[in-house]
Amino acid sequence: MSEVIEQPTHLEFESYINNYTGRTAIDRALFIAEHCRGLQVEAYTWAANEIKKTTHDTEKYSACVKNLNTALQARGKPVVELDQAWIGTTNRENKVNIEQLENELKGSKTLLKENTRDGLNRLGELYHRCGDLANALKSYVRSRDYCSNSEQLLEMCFRVIQVNIDQENFTHVSSYVARAEATPNLPKKDLIQAKLDSCRALVHLHQYEPYNKAADALMGVSFEMNNTFNGVLSANDVAIYGTLCALASYSRQQLRTKVMSNSAFKSYLELEPQMREMIETFYDSKYATCLELLESYRNDFMLDIHLAPHIPKLFKLIREKAMVQYCIPFSTVDLNRMAVAFHTDVTTLQNELTELIGRDHRIAARIDSHQKILYAKKRDQRHRALRQSIQAGIDYEKSNKALMLRLKLLSADMIVK
Incomplete structure (x- = not known):
């Protein structure tokens, strides 16, 4: 479990979660509930209501209410009663609807290709709403054999991508993104x-x-x-x-x-x-x-x-890049002034710069720890200019040879048009 946040600085739960639809909205609400004490009750309550309203996923609903009640009890508040009637009715409907669709598909040999594809998509949607992502994926993948045009293939790819994202199976997401891009005549x-x-x-x-x-x-x-x-x-x-x-x-x-x-x-x-x-x-x-x-x-x-999961590393990389760019224009840098610019103390700054110089080699410099001054290492400009001149000569020679070859081919009438 990643870091638990007491309260976000700017995020307002209701306006944030309204940016999303479907299972993504529910999963994001549950993630917030699990990682933010200040929004825990609000997020679990919203998720429980949304699961009932937009899905048939009784297991997810039960788990959500259980976690909500744990949060309520920890705050000395009355618990929420599990809607057993909804769970019972929904489970029965799920069973009947799945059996009906599967029976229809068993007789698919007598069905038209389009009807079979439609039946598999409806079965996949039902499994998806029930939270059975593995069977939803199987149904959508099976529908590929019954797609008859680019639009249907694209629809299949996006359905499979959606389920794989919900399952956090990003290797398969990558495969179906490539498959979708390879679909001809994209609308x-x-x-x-x-x-x-x-x-x-x-x-x-x-x-x-x-x-x-x-x-x-x-x-x-x-x-x-x-x-x-x-x-x-x-x-x-x-x-x-x-x-x-x-x-x-x-x-x-x-x-x-x-x-x-x-x-x-x-x-x-x-x-x-x-x-x-x-x-x-x-x-x-x-x-x-x-x-x-x-x-x-x-x-x-x-x-x-x-x-x-990426925030600590992203923040570290951005801060380090800022330090590198701060040092680039100068031959000497006063660490006291730089510490003020980065809202830190000199000791912490010196440790960060030492890491960038010694381990990562991202700053070519040395630090006078007594005077608190960073000295940039002088680069051999002459050597660099010579190396660039040699490379320019090699490139020029290559282009001349290519031009001469083209002229000879033209004179021999051997250019393929």
Whole structure:
């Protein structure tokens, strides 16, 4: 279990959870309940009501009410009675409906291909509502053999992707994202690609791949998606995830070209102006302002089901990158002044810089611990210029040889057109 938060700084549960639909909304509410004491009762109560209203998942409902009552008892409040009537009625309906659909499919040899596909989809939806994700997945995968056009194949891929995300099986998510992209004649190509890029970003996060991969995927998400994919990610998530991953992994130049000049991503940032401010202050070298703003949202980010495991590392990478960029323009740096700029003490700062110099080799410098001054190591500019000149000569020779070969092929009439 990750860190437990007493109370988020900015997050309002009701407005936050309304950004999502379906099982994603319920799972996010339960995650908040499990990780935030201040919102525990509200989140469990909302989840219990939503499970009854939108699903047939009696096991999830029972577990949710049990956890809610534990939270209520810990606060000396009266417990909530389990709705046994709903559980009994729902279980009976589930059994009857599943048996009916399975019997229909057993006679599928006499059914049209489209009817079989439709039956498998309805069975998958029913299993999904019941919380039986394994059987839901089997039904959706079986429907692939009965798809007769690109649109149906795409629908199958998104159904399988959704269930695999719910199961946190991101290896299979990646496979079906690739399968969907390979589907010919995609309808609404920009919108579909935006949704697939969002899924790919989640895959990169959950497989703990370099953060620039998740950032690249999110920078490609068209604003046409906006809030049409709330069963997986909200438009606000695109802004938040994209900003944090970009700050942690992009160079200064990449921040300018890929983020600040990206019209689609700027539209997402309008939904989360604090994220836009983080990017602008970081780019403008106002690191103290950026890091202070970032820290003020730590508790909120720790309550995000996908981001929470990454927040400590993301924050560390962003802070380290700020330190590296702070030192780059100077040959000497006064650690006392730098400590003020980063709102820390000199000893802590010196330890952080020592790690960046010694272990990570991200700063070429040495520290005078007595005078509290960092001295940048002088780079051999002459050697670098010579190396660049040699490489330029090699590149020039290659291009000349290629040009000569092309001219000979043209004169021999051997160019393939």
